[in-house]
Amino acid sequence: MTEQQRICRRIMDACLREDVRQIRSQGRSLERDGQLWLELDHLGTPLRLPVAECDYMQPLRATASHWFYRSEGQWRQESGHRAWLGRLMAGLEPDEQALYQSYMEEADAAVEQGELCRQSFAEQAEELAYFGTNWGERLLHADQLASFLDHPYYPTARAKFGFSREQLRAYAPEFAPVFELNWLALPAARVTLTGPLPDWWPDVEQVGLAASLAHSHVLLPVHPLTWQQLGPMPADALPAPETFLPVVPTLSVRTLALKDHPTEHLKVPLDMATLGQKNIRLIKPSTLYDGHWFAQCLTRLEQQDERLQGRYRHVDESVAGHLGDDKLYAFLLRRYPEFEPDETLVPVAALCSPLPDGRPYIAGLLTQQGGLGLEDWWQQYCALMAEVHLRLWLKYGIALESNQQNAVLSITPNQPLSLVMKDNDAARLWPTRFNHACPELADQLDELKDARILVDDELALGQMFTTITLQLDLAAVLEGLAEQGWLNREAGYRVLRLSLRRELDALHREGLDTRLAEALLFNAEHQYVKYLLQSGSLLSKQGSGAADINKFYGLSGPNFLRGDT
Structure with missing residues (x-):
């Protein structure tokens, strides 16, 4: 399958999943000669798509990258993909059509960059087969491998929209480049720092500025790509003539590993869009404070709750800086805790990534460690995710946006699995439940900056658990490993159901209210599904009505948890 065909089919599948232009709800299914078809009559020209029934994320999926028109x-x-999107935009208003036209360009970029990344994978096969000698090297290795695997649900996540071919090679994790940061000197009185800067932070002379500025100015790091696109700089800002601090991009692209301080x-802010052109990867200063709030809160819960002790650690995100409310001039320093020499940190996004020999990353890692088999690992992983995230939801009223990039698994031979948490600035918290469980922390809720974090009822927690922890971190991993032939799909779902069931029963025995979780996870016919394509690209904010484009849902996914547990 060519990259063009693959991206087109992914877009068609996403449109079926999210019922874009009501193609699923207004279409009619019919079978001819053993093939199931979806026929559409409401888009101007009659269309016929080859489809198959599906019990994961959507009731129908595309079986080819082509269709037929009458x-x-x-x-x-x-x-x-351009012809497909052209069919979908028929009859829309000009401003709505403009969104589809813009998305065509994103899809073009996904095809072009996908081909480049395929070439890069082949060129680096020898290096990619090597896991690394310490946890820092292994984490970068896992991040790079994860970057070659597309997002499970957003069809053009491959596109780093805003990157040229040259910029992709220079700054994207697929290519493992090493580059130095630019620096901007600002009057110290105008910069807010949340903690002391580390010893390795450059002084003004190291970036080519006058030593006389040392006591009056603060240096803020700027990504080279953002540096190239800066317009008029803030008043009194002094651009440093020299770069400093070699870094390597991680999976998030805008988060950079320090080469000499692993x-x-x-x-740092990056003027690039991912998961939709409205998702610009700058840094809103308020997120620096909200992320630190959750880092402190989650660390405290782990220390005081026996059932959570040892199940996760949170990175230190206490040091950050920003220039007022400007999203272009900010940074977050993320310090990882101490790790064992043979410990490996793996973002969930890397678990299914193929190694050069064809094995998924997790299978290769477990073989190298010589400990757990894949089936035993899956059991432990399901139990860990259920115990941590169901407990946070049902006891403390917290749901984390722990997507595949932010959810990091710690795997150490002969030790239980655990999580390393980071970047929790977009969680959801239900004060009614949180205040009951943590009355001593109730007053601290006023410190949260983003009003969207606090929710009025429990449903928002269930939606986030379902669409992030359950679908992205668990089901997508199982489906990926099953598709590659490394796990039995039915057996894997039995393990997942049993893990969730056991934890719900344990929480119920503690006297916690598990009714909504029971209903959403096991009794409902359909699951909530995040409509990423519509909210991120094809609909305006007014069209979706979503306060947060990353939390726009439809109740349309077949519930793959229903069945004998």
Whole structure:
């Protein structure tokens, strides 16, 4: 399958999943000669798509990267993402069509960059087969491998929209480049620092500025790509003539591992869009404070709750800086805790990533460690995720946006699995439940900056658990390993159901209210599904009505947890 065909089919699947232009709800299914078809009559030209029934994330999925349209009494074949999007935008208002036109460009970028990344994977096969000698090297290795695997649900996540081919090679994790940061000197009185800067932070002379500025100015790091696109700089800002601090991009692209200080990562604004063109990867200063609030809160819960002790650690995100409310001039310093020499940190996004020999990353790692088998690992992993996230939801009223990039698994031979948490600035918290469980922390809720974090009822927690922890971190991993032939799909789902069931029963025995969780996870016919394509690209904010484009849901996914547990 060519990259063009693959991206087109992913877009068609996403449109079916999210019922874009009501193609699923207004279409009619019919079977001819053993093939199931979805016929559409409401888009101007009659269309016919080859589909198959599905019990994961959507009731119908595309079985090909082409379709047929009716013309002059005959069905004619058509293919290509531009043609598909052109069919969907028929009859829309000009401003709505403009969103589809813009998304065509994103899809073009996904095809072009996908081809480049395939070439890069082949070119680096020898290096990619090597896991590394310490946890820092192994984490970068896992991040790079994860960057070659597309997001499970957003069809053009491959596109780093805003990157040229040259910039992709220079700054994207697929290519493992090493580069230095630019620096901007600002009057110290205008910069807010939340903690002392580390010893390795440059002084003004190291970046080519006058020594006389040392006591009056603060240096803020700027990504080279953002540096190239800066417009008029803030008043009194002095651009440093020299770069400093070699870094390597991680999976998030804007978070950079320090080459000479592997336990520390630096997150900086990046003028790039991912998961939709409205998702610009700048840094809103308020998120620096909200992320630190949750880091402190989650650390405290782990220390005082026996059932959570040893199940996770949170990175230190106490040091950050920003220039007022400007999203272009900010940074977050992320310090990882001490790790064992043979410990490996793996973002969930890397678990299914193919190694050069064809094995998924997790299978290769477990073989190298010589400990757990894949089936035993899956049991432990399901139990860990259920115990941590169901407990946070049902006891403390917290749901974390622990997507595949932020959810990091710690794997050490002969030790239980655990999690390393980071970047929890977009969680959801239900004060009613949190205040009951943690009355001593109730007053601290006023410190949260983003009003969207606090929710009025429990449903928002269930939606986030379902669409992030359950679907992204668990089901997508199982589906990936099953598709590659490394786990039995039915057996894997039995393990997942049993893990969730056991934890719900344990929480119920503690006297906690598990009714909504029971209903959403086991009794409902459909699951909530995050409509990423519509909210991120095809709909305006007014069209979706979502306060947060990353939390726009439809109740349309078949519930793969229903069944004998």
